[in-house]
Amino acid sequence: MKIENAILNLSKGQLNTGKHMKNTDSVKGEVTMVKNISKPINLRKVHIDDPFWKSEMELVRNEVIPYQWKAINDEVEGAEPSYAMRNFKVAGKITARRKELGAAYKEVIWPTDVFRPVPEEGKELEDKFYGFLFQDTDFSKWIEAVGYSLTQHPDPELEKTADEAIDIVCAAQQENGYLDTYYIINDMSKIFTHLKDHHELYCLGHLTEGAVAYYEATGKDKLLNAARRFADYVYSRFGTEEGKIHGFPGHEISEMALVRLYEVTGDPKYLELSKYFIDARGQRPYYFDIEHPDEAKKHGDKEWYHYYQAHKPVREQDEAVGHAVRAVYLYSGMADVARLTGDEELYAACERLWDSAVNKKMYITGGIGSTNIGEAFTYNYDLPNDLAYTESCASVGLVFFARRMLQMNVDSKYANAMERALYNTVLAGMALDGKSFFYVNPLEVRPEACYRDERKNHVKPVRQKWFPCACCPPNIARLLSSVAAYAYTESDDTLFMHLYVGGTVEKEYENASVLWKIESDVLGSGKLRIVCEDVEEKAGADKEETIAVRVPDWCDSYDLNAGGCKHELKKGYEYITGVFKKGDVIEITFAKKVRIMEASSRVFEDHGKVAVTYGPFVYCIEEKDNGKDLHMVSVTTDAAKAKFEKTIIEGNEITKILLPGKREKEKAESLYSVYKEPEYEDVTLELIPYYTWANRGEGEMRVWINR
Amino acid sequence: MKIENAILNLSKGQLNTGKHMKNTDSVKGEVTMVKNISKPINLRKVHIDDPFWKSEMELVRNEVIPYQWKAINDEVEGAEPSYAMRNFKVAGKITARRKELGAAYKEVIWPTDVFRPVPEEGKELEDKFYGFLFQDTDFSKWIEAVGYSLTQHPDPELEKTADEAIDIVCAAQQENGYLDTYYIINDMSKIFTHLKDHHELYCLGHLTEGAVAYYEATGKDKLLNAARRFADYVYSRFGTEEGKIHGFPGHEISEMALVRLYEVTGDPKYLELSKYFIDARGQRPYYFDIEHPDEAKKHGDKEWYHYYQAHKPVREQDEAVGHAVRAVYLYSGMADVARLTGDEELYAACERLWDSAVNKKMYITGGIGSTNIGEAFTYNYDLPNDLAYTESCASVGLVFFARRMLQMNVDSKYANAMERALYNTVLAGMALDGKSFFYVNPLEVRPEACYRDERKNHVKPVRQKWFPCACCPPNIARLLSSVAAYAYTESDDTLFMHLYVGGTVEKEYENASVLWKIESDVLGSGKLRIVCEDVEEKAGADKEETIAVRVPDWCDSYDLNAGGCKHELKKGYEYITGVFKKGDVIEITFAKKVRIMEASSRVFEDHGKVAVTYGPFVYCIEEKDNGKDLHMVSVTTDAAKAKFEKTIIEGNEITKILLPGKREKEKAESLYSVYKEPEYEDVTLELIPYYTWANRGEGEMRVWINR
Structure with a gap:
């Protein structure tokens, strides 16, 4: 049929x-009645045996997780140390002394206004906090990926390493449940005083995600209990009641993490806390103004804090704005809460924000966040290819958001975008050998620009080994190793x-x-x-x-x-x-066919250009196959002319698409001259899937090709 | 014939x-033998009677100079005060007390590490320095424009105002000749300790330019003598000799200013000082490293200080780099010194830098400096139209450089570029009513982008009244009012x-x-x-x-x-x-014809596009005449189809060019869809000269039009 x-x-x-x-x-x-239609499949009920996905997951298991473990233990030569595990150990010592000596313990206070304390050059490390103030999450993302991986590939040795790491982490926890080493080490009297940028609740969120994943994989609840205790403490401190802090996270993630904690424990206070965070966001007077009265002066009555999606109450928002990763993490949490509370209004906001992010601000590769300035969304249809930021993590977050929308409304519009983000930007984020990563996923690259134009310094023509702010590699790892939870809900x-x-x-x-x-x-x-x-x-x-x-x-x-x-x-x-x-x-x-795609006329950056897709994959041309100056190349718009060719890139069999095209001949003219009709030569363009680009050295690349 | x-x-x-x-x-x-072929015409020997240029100069005389006088006296309502004249008055008081009391004077010391001291809110102004630390130059640029204007239009009242201002300025001068109010007011013990960014020698340069212009116009030498005394003092403090400061200006201009001082006074030490500044620049060890040892750590052995054109000795430079205004000011000084000293090597460097700036990095409008980051040149052929910086001052400086090259080598290649910069970017810098100005001169504008894309915030869709860092309006004023010195040399x-x-x-x-x-x-x-x-x-x-x-x-x-x-x-x-x-x-x-121009194939931003010129003017399309979404519009490449139409913009008769074109119909499609052949409607495109754009409200604009 x-x-x-x-x-x-x-x-x-x-x-x-x-x-x-x-x-x-x-x-x-x-707006339909919000229904809690489905939940993600339990990973332990799935056994993945797909050549494509198995190989991706094996890369995570064999390359990323071990590398990440080394990285968080500062054992990667040539890379800047993470200090993550070291910070937990230092915090653990302090916690032990505090418990032991009680009020007699003489606190050592360090400043809490340094975003990334670094060791003094040439000196031995002290018992201090080093690295970004959210560095704890390096561990949390690692343990989350470990958890997922164990569901598909039991590994007692890895599990032992993980258990030992968990012991170190849990030893740092305060008696009241607080668990963020930056403040544990530096100054406990300052906790929750800089929610805007100090990421304590972001650390809570990642810790919770990791703890739930590890619990679901192994049944071991030590880390889960630590996360619960931290969440319980936060619950006791935050809320609308008098005497409580009326703030909310500067960087979202705990919204969706707390929902997972609720779902795994059944304790409604976590859902309540998540809902509180969501509804507190963007209320006037701005909580961040209360924290930072100087800010208030700058903006007066104007809407502010778009970067944090805190410019107005989330229920009133209808445009995806600000830091793209934060945005989709927030929307994911909103969708979770809408689903579990049957909140029509919140669901309607999710629908509007989905529409904005996906139908007006998403690249064809499923990348979101057009600008490096604030790693953020810009305005509708502003999708520059060479300046794109399109952080890997933002596409990971878009997958999170899509799955959560699907849990309420089984409509392929969500899954289509999810597939687009996953098979293109997320996969492109990791090299085919699993050993290097993109933070930024441009749709057009001229390597010279990356080096010589500061506006494009954020674009790297080849993947990097690791990043000081190492969010993308582990985010990709945790998504790829739990892909079944996105492939299947029930x-x-x-x-x-x-x-x-x-x-x-x-x-x-x-x-x-x-x-x-x-x-x-x-x-x-x-x-x-x-x-x-x-x-x-x-x-x-x-x-x-x-x-x-x-x-x-x-x-x-x-x-x-x-x-x-x-x-x-x-x-x-x-x-x-x-x-x-x-x-x-x-x-x-x-029926699979090569498709020649175009963007809406409103996307001025893609005008006169087409992109080639085949199945879920967006294709691109690389200098390696097509020579330099890809702006001089145009492609047929007749998809029927496509041919296929198998090739091997970094050990992977890839389907290349061959399409007839033309290359405009360079004119030996000065910078400006009277227009002459160009001459063309016929060429055969060789396209490879976008996710495989930059695996054969450095060169130009284009997704949108002149037609 | x-x-x-x-x-x-x-x-x-x-x-x-x-x-x-x-x-x-x-x-x-x-390399030819360097010849000092010609000098600019004495402005007093010229009487301009050209309808086009006379009207530009009248705008300067009637609008810009009076406005500027108000601005430097903090009398413009709604604008941030300049504090320039106020600073001179405060400095004058201090200077008087110092003279009066000698060693008994109790110095009041203010910090010298604040780039732009501002008054405390709500408090009365104190006897302190306010504004950018180079704010003295607001006066210097004004007096320079006044001087030129007086040559064409004697005005006793203006001259009286100028003389009184000069009295105020000269009263601030120290007994040793030093004259920079930031340090006179704040801390004389710190002078010349931050050459990299503190602009004292830039202030010397502008003061000298102003003084020479005013002297040449009026024969009055009070300000000239002040400039000489400042220059004498600097001469006594700087040089290769032991005990002298081996530094050079962070922001160039004194190089060419000192040559003017030499030419007007005949005193060779000013030429010597200029030559010293030029040759000291970029030598190792870097002088800026000596001033700022922390910088040295960052770059180690790498070439550094490109921003300041101080990455290597100027004689070894062959690429226009760094801050574009500084660059062309430097090159102008280099050309002056090469001419007057017969320095072949320096001349050869000028030729290479000319070639780089003009044949590889110049917009068709004569704009230079492709990026807002550092207001700088980027790499060859990188000429983005919508992100362009193309500061008005940089094109003013390019005119300076061109005229100086012409003084050595009467080759129209220099004058062609000079004309291009002058008739397009420089003129575009000022509104047709002389009342507002562009700092940045893009070749493509979508107003929404200027407001909603931080990467393009530097691009303004309409001219501004004035700028806190008010370099462009007076720079345009001084060039337009001395245009004869560029039109004629002898x-x-x-x-x-x-x-x-x-x-x-x-x-x-x-x-x-x-x-x-x-x-x-x-x-x-x-x-x-x-x-x-x-x-x-x-x-x-x-x-x-x-x-x-x-x-x-x-x-x-x-x-x-x-x-x-x-x-x-x-x-x-x-x-x-x-x-x-x-x-x-x-x-x-x-023979004047409409010309359809194209850029070199290497300029990827202009690929598939053409620009229209007529005589010296580059033309553009505006939304006002051609509707929104100018990226959907294409133009014929057949110049023979051009028609002309007279129109009035802001009281000026302008020649519009009409060319047949097509407008692609918008497709009612989603963000991405399978490609369909576009449909077009025939349109007549209306083009106006680039320098007249944005005089009829806010809207889209394009110089490079799809073909």
Whole structure:
């Protein structure tokens, strides 16, 4: 059965009237009742066996996690030390002395206005805090990736290392639960006095995310309890009640982390705290003004604090602004709280912010945050390719946000963007050998500009080994090693497949346990085969089970063989429903074609240019294959002329696309001269997937190619 | 006689072999003997009567100079005070007390590490220094413009105001000659301890320029003597000799100012000091490192201080780098010293730096300095239109540099660039009503970007009334009011006409005084008429006189009627020689056509685009005439289709160019979609001269238009 894909329209929020799309209950502008439809699959119920994804996850396991461990222990030669584990050890000593001596302990006070204390040159390290004041999170991100990795690949030695690290971390915790080494070491009397930029609640958030992941993977709750105690303490100190601090995090993440803590512990105060943080943000008078009265003078009555998404209450926001990573972390937390509290107003804000971020401010690669100044969003349709910031972490955060929207509203518009961000910007963030990383993911690079134009210094033409502010590598690591939680969510009666990640999934339906085997060749032939490997019926079992498979926006049509089951296309998902028996097979083949894409006329930076996609991958041209001066090259707009060629890049088999094009001949003219008709030579352009760029040395690159 | 113009080739430094171009003694790569060929015309010998230029100069006289006087006296409502005259008055009081009390005077010391001391809010002003530490130059630039203006338009009242201001300034001078109010007021023990950024020698330079201009206009030497005494003092303190300071100015200008002082006084020590400053720059060990040892640590052995053109000795430099205004001020001083000392090596450096600045880093509007970061040059062919910095002052400085190169080498390549900078960027710097100014002169503007993209905050979509760092308005004022000194230079036997500025010029030849009358309709019909109004022969007079007229690069051919005189084309100048009699007439008509220009293929920002020029003017399209979304508009490349239309902008008659074009229809598509062939509608594009843009409110603007 061949089915035309009308999803492209649907994903633009238009009402679909095609016969396969009857249930379009989430239409732009309308607000549905918020439903808590699904939750992410438990990673321990998934076994990934997909050649593409397994290899990505193996890189994380074999390269990133060990490297990261070295990095947080300051054992990487030539790299600036992280000091993360060292800070925990120093804090642990202080904590022990405080406990031991009580009031008799003579506090050593260090200044708390230094964002990144560094050791004095040539001197031995003291028992002080070093590194960025949020350096604790280096550990938290590592333990989170370790947790996910252990679900797919048990590793007693790694687990032992992790347990020992957890012991060190927990030893630093104060009796009251507080756990941020910057203040534990420097001056406990100053805690929570600089929420705007001092990241204590960001540290709480990452610690919680790491603790939950490690608990879910291993069942060990030592770190989880530490995170709970820290959260309990924060709960006791923050809130609207008199005597409590009325502030909220400068850098978001605890909003969504606390929801995870709530979901894993069932304790509603964490959800309450998350909701409080979300609703406190942006209220007048600005809490950050109260902390920093000098700021208030600068802006007077004007809206301010866009950088922190704190310029107005989140429920009133309708444009994605400010620091892009913070923004999508916040929106993710908002979506979580909306889902769990049935908060229509908050959900509506999430929808507006989604629309703004994805439909007006997102690069075709799923990158967000157009400017390096404040690592931030700019204005609608401002998507410069060479100046792009498009931080890897921002796309990671966009994936978080998308999955959370999907949990409320199973609409492929979210998963399409999620896939775009994941398969392009997030994957591009890591080298094919897993050994170097991009913080910034431009869509156009001229290496000379990166070195000689300070405006583009943030753009690196090759990946870096590590970063002093090491957020991106571990963020990529934690997402890739938990990719199944984005590929699959589940409700009582349905397994939702948002991405095509081969392997097995044990799905506990209301009245049957089904072991699904997913054989995905979506990245190759476009074919997806879903086999019911095993069924264990429960009592009273003749209720039907459903598997809902997303139909991607990059296919115009698909063949579905539902194996005799009934099926229905709703908001971009084929809901295949039946009473499954062992051996049942569902087959879907998505028609894959090279697509020549264009941007909206409003994106002036992409005018006169096209981008090439194939399946979920955005392609690009590199100097390595196409010579220098890529601005002199134009490509056909006839996708039918595309040919394919297999190639190997850094040991990975890659599908190159060959397209006819033209290269304008350089004129031997002075800087300015009277226009002459250019001459062209025919060329064959060789395109590679964007995520594989810059794996063969340094050179020019372009995603948007002149047509 | 119709003559084909082969200058375009010549100006690219190629050897010209055409029969009209026999003397090509300055060929790229070769170094000619440096000759001090000519000097600028004495402004008192010129009377400008050109409708275009007279109106520009009247704006300066009637608008800018009075406004500037108010500004430096803190009398402009709503503007931040300059404090310039106030600082001189405060310094004068201190100087008087110092003289009166001698050693008994109790010094009041203020910190000297504040770049811009501001008054405490709500408090009364104290006897302190306020404003940028170089604020003295606000006065110096004003007095310079006043001087030039008085040569064209005597004004006893203005002169009286100027004399009184000079009294105030001179009263501040120390007994040793030192004259920088920041240190006079704050702490005289700290003078010359922060040459890198504290602008004392920049203040000396501007003071000297102003003093010379005022002296040349009025014959009054009070300010000139003050400048001399300051220069004498600096001479006594700086130099290679032991015990002297081995430093040089962080911000250049005194190099060329001291040469003017030498030329007006004949005292060789000013030339010597200028040469010392030039040669000290960039020597190792870096003097700025000696001042600021912390800097040295940062860069180690690397070349550093590009911003200050102090990364290596100037004689070794071959690329225009760093802060663009400083750069061209330096190069101007270098050219002056090369000319006066016959220094071949220095001249060769000037040639290389000219080539770099003009042939690799200059916008078609004559703007230089591509980036706001450090107001600086970037790398070759990096000429972004929307991010451009292209400070008005940098183009003013380029005009200075060009004129000085012409004084050594009468080659139209310099005058072509000078004309380009003057008629486009410099003129664009001032509104048509003379009441507001651009600091930054972009070639493409989208107002939304200026407000919402911090990378483009430096770009203003409309001119500003004034600037806290008020360099551009007075710089434009001093250039426009002395334009004759750029239009005309003279040697003993030749009057060189580089620009076509109507009026009279009294030329004292070796053996005759000739009163030339220049009737220029070059901006209109392209016609130039040169009339010998009067001749006064001197003893032994039958030697011939020459008038050398530049043939501009924007004409392909010209008609010359030399009135029976012999004439010869050399390096882009028609040398017309004869024994002139009263009533002799020379006529040249430059063929004027609309030209569709393109940039070198290497300028990736201009690829696929063209610019339209007509005579010396670069044209642009504005939203006002052509609607929004100028990136959707393309223009014909067939210049023959151009039509003209007269229009009035802000009371000025302007020649609009009409060209057929197309406007691509906006597609009602989502952010990204499969490419569809665009549809176009025919439009007539209306272009106005670049210098007139943004005189009719705020909107989009483009110089480089899609073809």
